[in-house]
Amino acid sequence: MKLSVNSASVPTSIAGVAPSNEAFDEEQSALWHSLIESRIGMILPEIQRSLFERRVKERMKLCGLDVMSYYQLVQIHSPEWQQLVEDLVVHETAFFRHLPSYELLEHRLSLFKTPVHIWSVGCSTGEETWSLAMTAHSHAVHGFSVMASDISESVLNIARSGLYSWRKAEKIPEKYRENCIELPVGHAKHAAHASSMTTQDWQVSDVLRQHVFFHRFNLMDSADVPFRRLQIIxxxxxxxxxxxxxxxxxxxxxxxxxxxxxxLVLGPGEMVDWDHPAMKRVKHAGTLAYERVKV
Ligand SMILES: C[S@@+](CC[C@H](N)C(=O)[O-])C[C@H]1O[C@@H](n2cnc3c(N)ncnc32)[C@H](O)[C@@H]1O
Incomplete structure (x- = not known):
């Protein structure tokens, strides 16, 4: 079968193949899982497998393809592949998600004698990124920048907007609220009244935005990391x-x-057995962090 996939939209030009409603057989499942693992490094949790299968079938139907033709399509048509990726990745996040890591960050930031460049890896909808920016704004006395990356374009768009609900602001320490969050343009009230409001959105303030940059980046391309000479990851x-x-x-x-x-700050419990000749474990209660000590 000849695939025509020139446009960025769903390839409606492919027709004539009746989409199958049957479950994937073992071989088909294995093919899809190994494609996901090799492309985005993700081992699909059991709980997500049937959801994923359902999603693939919806897309197959839309494209008028059977499972194997659709499998071939996603490998050559990147917008279609990106559609699937958006549904696969887990975006759960929060502002100041792991407080001890931010306490360690505060301490370290105050020690740098030059501008500090930070990378928020897998930034999701931006809560981690803006938390880093809020902390750096107060503690990096010689200036800072925050580079943030994720594989998903939809979460990056939310992150870039810097617009959140009040419920999400609950975890932002009081000391950062005055300077780092404000009401969206056009709103009469000031952010200081934030605690008495429950439904309205707020946005990260302009003083942070000018220091923060978002990029789409797949960690499976880690050999081509677009950032270098960083002080914090x-x-x-x-x-x-x-x-x-x-x-x-x-x-x-x-x-x-x-x-x-x-x-380098990881989540507590992630990769506890990892070591690297250039890295030394940093002792700070409740955190999993390493300092680069050698070339
Ligand atoms: C659970 S969120 C974590 C967000 C944030 N770091 C935190 O701790 O709150 C994981 C993020 O990693 C991203 N991700 C997953 N696989 C990725 C890959 N191969 N390359 C880049 N980002 C990826 C997902 O899109 C998702 O937004």
């Missing part, structure tokens, strides 16, 4: 979805992007 709740050997490759690539004296 936050990589929390991302590696848990990857195969063990991919986790190691990714961490090794992150180390290469850190300056000597730079800090």
């Amino acid at each position: 936050f990589c929390q709740n991302v590696l848990i979805y990857f195969r063990q050997f991919d986790r190691r490759d990714i961490l090794d690539a992150l180390v290469q992007r850190l300056d000597i004296g730079g800090l």
Whole structure:
């Protein structure tokens, strides 16, 4: 069968193949799972498998393809592949999600004598990124930038907007609220009254926006990491979805992007058995962090 996939939209030009409603057989399942693992490093949790299968079938139907033709399509038609990726990845996140990590960050930021460049790896909808920016705004006395990346374009769009609900602001420490959050343009009231409001959205303030940059980046391309000479890398709740050997490759690539004296902060419990000749474990209660001590 000839696939015509020139446009960025769903390839409606492919027709004539009756989509199947049958469940994937073992071979088909294995093919799809190995495609996902090799492309995005993710081992699909059991609980997500049937959801994924259903999603693939919906897309197959829309494209008028059977399972194997659709499998071929996603490999050559990147917008179609991206559609599937958006549904696969887990985006759960929160502002100041792991407080001890931010306490460690506060302490370290105050020690740097030059501007601090931070990478928020797997930033999801931006809560981690903006939490890093809020902390740096107060503690990085010589200036800062935050680079944030994720594989999903839809979460990056939310992250870039910097618009959130009041419910999400609950975890932002009081000390950052005055300067770092404000009401959206056009709203009469000031953010200081935030605690008495429950339904309205707020936005991150302009003083943070000018320091923060978002990029789409697949960690499976870790050899081509677009950032270098960083002082801080936050990589929390991302590696848990990857195969063990991919986790190691990714961490090794992150180390290469850190300056000597730079800090790599993982989620507690993630990769506890990892070591690297250039990295020394940092002792700070409740955290899993490493400092780069060698070239
Ligand atoms: C559970 S969220 C964690 C968000 C944030 N780091 C936190 O701790 O709250 C994991 C994020 O990693 C992203 N992700 C998963 N696989 C990825 C990959 N191969 N490359 C880049 N980002 C990926 C997902 O899109 C998702 O937004």
